Amino acid sequence: MVTRALPLDPPAYAQGGDEAENRGERATPDAAHPSPGSAASSRAFLLRRARLVALTVGGFLLPWCALLGVTLPATTRVPHWALAWVGLDAAEGVAALATAVLLARADVRAALTAVAGGALLLADAWFDVCTSAPGLDHALAAAEAIFVELPLAAAAFWLAATLVRARP
Numbered sequence: 001m002v003t004r005a006l007p008l009d010p011p012a013y014a015q016g017g018d019e020a021e022n023r024g025e026r027a028t029p030d031a032a033h034p035s036p037g038s039a040a041s042s043r044a045f046l047l048r049r050a051r052l053v054a055l056t057v058g059g060f061l062l063p064w065c066a067l068l069g070v071t072l073p074a075t076t077r078v079p080h081w082a083l084a085w086v087g088l089d090a091a092e093g094v095a096a097l098a099t100a101v102l103l104a105r106a107d108v109r110a111a112l113t114a115v116a117g118g119a120l121l122l123a124d125a126w127f128d129v130c131t132s133a134p135g136l137d138h139a140l141a142a143a144e145a146i147f148v149e150l151p152l153a154a155a156a157f158w159l160a161a162t163l164v165r166a167r168p
Contacts, residue, residue, distance in 0.1 A: 088127075092120045099159075111163040118156030125149035 078084070095117030102110035125145035132141035 088120065088124055092117060092124060095120055099156075108163050108167050111160040114156040114160040114163070118153040118160070121149045121153035121156065125153070 095113050098113040099110050099117060102113060128141040128149070129138070129145050132138040
């Protein structure tokens with residue numbers, strides 16, 4: 001299986017392996033270290049910036065979650081409760097339909113909509129279980145999460161991974 005290196009990966013000639021040479025290819029310093037202003041250089045810059053943003057967001061959100069955990073009230077009244085749930089379920093439906101359309105067109109971008117749908121299903125399962133009333137409502141929410149939403153999310157993530165791996 002041939003894998004592609006991201007622009008941030010070490011150059012192939014510096015990795016110590018002879019895999020590229022065994023295939024008759026030569027790794028060149030020019031390909032591994034793009035010149036400033038090139039498309040590869042821009043992509044490498046964007047990937048470094050995205051990594052920094054992701055690290056900053058993650059570093060902020062984890063302590064923020066701890067603060068919320070100790071300061072938020074145990075209960076609250078929500079004026080647009082139905083709209084929130086309808087919106088979440090509608091987004092799941094749109095993601096599923098978009099995935100089906102893209103799959104019918106053999107479009108690898110179906111991986112994106114599948115991941116979005118899987119993430120929405122995980123959020124739905126989480127909030128169903130966490131916001132359900134004790135007793136039968138909670139048991140039904142947990143059962144739906146375990147037997148419907150989590151398996152569908154896993155299938156969506158599997159589909160996305162399969163589509164990305166199969167990409168030429």
